[in-house]
Amino acid sequence: MTAITIPSLPAGRTLRLGGSRIVNEVRAYFRQGDSVFFTFLFPLVMLTIFSTAFSNQSFGTDASGADVSAATYYLPGMLAAGLLLSGLQNLAVDIANERSDGTLKRLAGTPLPVVSYFIGKIGQVLVTGAAQAALLLIVAGLLFGVALPTEPEAWLTFAWVFLLGVTTSAVLGIALSRLPRTGKSATAVVIPITLVLQFISGVYLPFSQLPEWLQNVANAFPLKWMAQGMRAVFLPENFAAEEPGGEWNLVGVLIALVAWLIVGLVVCRLTFRWIRKDS
Amino acid sequence: MTKSSAAVSVRDLRKSYGKLNALDGVSFDIERGETFALLGPNGAGKSTAIEILEGYRDRTSGEATVLGIDPGHGGLAWKAQLGIVLQSTGESGNVTVREQLTHFAGFYPNPRRVDEVIAAVGLEAKEKTLIRKLSGGQRRRVDVALGIVGNPALLFLDEPTTGFDPESRRQFWELIRSLKNEGTTILLTTHYLDEAANLGDRAGIIAGGRLIDIGTIDAIGGADARVPVVRWVERGVRREQRTSQPASLVAALVRENGGVELDGLEVVRPSLEDIYLELVAAYEHPAPEPTPVPDPTPAPEPVEGPDPSTSSATDLSKENAR
Numbered sequence: 136m137t138a139i140t141i142p143s144l145p146a147g148r149t150l151r152l153g154g155s156r157i158v159n160e161v162r163a164y165f166r167q168g169d170s171v172f173f174t175f176l177f178p179l180v181m182l183t184i185f186s187t188a189f190s191n192q193s194f195g196t197d198a199s200g201a202d203v204s205a206a207t208y209y210l211p212g213m214l215a216a217g218l219l220l221s222g223l224q225n226l227a228v229d230i231a232n233e234r235s236d237g238t239l240k241r242l243a244g245t246p247l248p249v250v251s252y253f254i255g256k257i258g259q260v261l262v263t264g265a266a267q268a269a270l271l272l273i274v275a276g277l278l279f280g281v282a283l284p285t286e287p288e289a290w291l292t293f294a295w296v297f298l299l300g301v302t303t304s305a306v307l308g309i310a311l312s313r314l315p316r317t318g319k320s321a322t323a324v325v326i327p328i329t330l331v332l333q334f335i336s337g338v339y340l341p342f343s344q345l346p347e348w349l350q351n352v353a354n355a356f357p358l359k360w361m362a363q364g365m366r367a368v369f370l371p372e373n374f375a376a377e378e379p380g381g382e383w384n385l386v387g388v389l390i391a392l393v394a395w396l397i398v399g400l401v402v403c404r405l406t407f408r409w410i411r412k413d414s
Numbered sequence: 415m416t417k418s419s420a421a422v423s424v425r426d427l428r429k430s431y432g433k434l435n436a437l438d439g440v441s442f443d444i445e446r447g448e449t450f451a452l453l454g455p456n457g458a459g460k461s462t463a464i465e466i467l468e469g470y471r472d473r474t475s476g477e478a479t480v481l482g483i484d485p486g487h488g489g490l491a492w493k494a495q496l497g498i499v500l501q502s503t504g505e506s507g508n509v510t511v512r513e514q515l516t517h518f519a520g521f522y523p524n525p526r527r528v529d530e531v532i533a534a535v536g537l538e539a540k541e542k543t544l545i546r547k548l549s550g551g552q553r554r555r556v557d558v559a560l561g562i563v564g565n566p567a568l569l570f571l572d573e574p575t576t577g578f579d580p581e582s583r584r585q586f587w588e589l590i591r592s593l594k595n596e597g598t599t600i601l602l603t604t605h606y607l608d609e610a611a612n613l614g615d616r617a618g619i620i621a622g623g624r625l626i627d628i629g630t631i632d633a634i635g636g637a638d639a640r641v642p643v644v645r646w647v648e649r650g651v652r653r654e655q656r657t658s659q660p661a662s663l664v665a666a667l668v669r670e671n672g673g674v675e676l677d678g679l680e681v682v683r684p685s686l687e688d689i690y691l692e693l694v695a696a697y698e699h700p701a702p703e704p705t706p707v708p709d710p711t712p713a714p715e716p717v718e719g720p721d722p723s724t725s726s727a728t729d730l731s732k733e734n735a736r
Contacts, residue, residue: 141495144490162509166544167508236503
């Protein structure tokens with residue numbers, strides 16, 4: 136008998152399988168009722184509550200002296216929260232569950248490249264995050280009368296803050312998925328983290344009203360920078376005066392998000408395993 | 415035959431968790447095209463062994479090759495030649511049977527046709543159903559389908575038919591026989607000894623991390639273990655006797671009985687299950703050493719097969735106490 140030969144695999148399959156994973160992931164995501172509510176619709180629900188509850192209040196005036204409505208004021212924060220929920224919260228809980236319920240073990244026994252799996256997860260976050268942002272913008276514009284920006288530069292800023300924010304958030308979610316010990320504890324571990332971040336990062340409470348030490352804590356985390364980037368897009372120019380340093384500081388947004396993206400990638404590279412061997 | 419020609423080759427395989435030796439020096443080969451059944455009680459080390467060969471666990475020492483590759487360092491091309499049906503799965507299952515199989519088929523360079531696989535596991539009527547809505551036995555069939563969709567050279571089946579009804583089990587056996595006919599090498603663990611007897615070419619029995627017997631299905635346990643048993647009822651007491659001449663014994667018994675038929679007469683050749691139970695029991699309660707040291711506690715009778723030449727009938731209580 137001859138020795139066994141293992142035929143090599145065709146090139147280019149990592150990207151093809153990544154695409155196939157995205158389709159599979161997005162399909163499964165929208166069939167999971169609780170994830171659709173707690174990550175996909177949650178920012179929309181919060182925007183609706185805030186816009187309705189504070190509909191008679193003014194949140195300041197723009198350069199022409201017109202009142203800024205609650206919906207306008209809260210839209211950037213909800214967009215930023217959506218990035219955090221669709222990316223970090225969704226993936227940290229999802230992957231912890233997949234580790235616990237045997238999905239990762241099954242995939243580990245197939246010739247699926249790990250990179251294709253990551254492409255699938257990040258692709259799912261991009262697709263669902265974009266759909267979520269579009270839904271928020273449509274509802275804000277049509278239902279709550281928010282005047283969306285018309286200048287291309289604003290949308291260009293939106294595009295890079297969105298893409299960088301959602302990618303960073305997704306990568307951090309993959310990194311954080313190692314933290315919960317079981318799938319059952321995943322939401323209990325992850326949701327408090329994202330909830331606290333939302334409260335200290337200017338999503339629900341105006342950032343300028345937080346004490347300085349709390350602002351400094353928030354500065355260390357990415358959500359504050361995503362929210363700031365979104366405010367730069369959707370709030371009147373004169374609102375920049377309320378930001379720390381009196382400016383939108385988009386360079387700071389860029390640096391903070393890229394730094395967190397690198398941290399996330401390094402942690403993923405060092406800690407991600409299909410399964411816990413010998414556990 | 416060189417080592418590299420065997421589909422699976424294991425030499426002195428050991429795995430310890432702290433002081434516990436889950437595998438304590440196991441050696442066997444599985445030839446290409448062969449179906450090998452690994453049997454043993456729960457916790458004996460079957461799953462540890464199979465998971466080392468699948469690349470899921472690292473071994474403590476010893477040698478292992480699977481399709482010529484060290485399973486601790488198997489790459490994607492190696493995995494593409496394997497089919498793995500794990501023991502238990504609890505995935506959320508938010509995809510349909512067909513979606514999942516089509517998706518997994520794409521991972522492999524030379525997959526089976528999805529229609530063919532769905533038909534082979536008998537899930538045609540459920541192919542558009544979400545996996546989470548299937549019954550336990552149907553989900554298990556999806557597991558088996560995912561294991562074979564990549565057209566593997568080597569298929570690992572870890573207790574594949576748990577939760578199957580008898581009819582599904584027979585259908586599954588047909589499926590495995592057709593895979594065998596196509597030349598697939600199969601490593602099977604099962605608690606159903608009739609399954610091992612029906613599908614296996616050879617079997618190995620693991621107990622306490624050691625391989626206590628290995629051989630072809632019709633030779634395992636040795637010739638002595640296969641001596642037929644004659645059972646009958648005599649004055650209300652069940653009797654049994656092992657003999658290599660059962661017909662003569664029955665004739666003699668009928669003669670003694672004045673030519674009257676015996677009550678409850680049966681002549682049984684021990685099944686693989688009987689032999690397996692004897693081997694495992696003999697391992698777990700070894701016969702006391704023939705030394706003059708008196709044992710204060712009455713040792714349990716070994717359930718070894720008695721000498722075929724013996725003619726003394728044994729009471730069945732021992733058999734039932736097992």
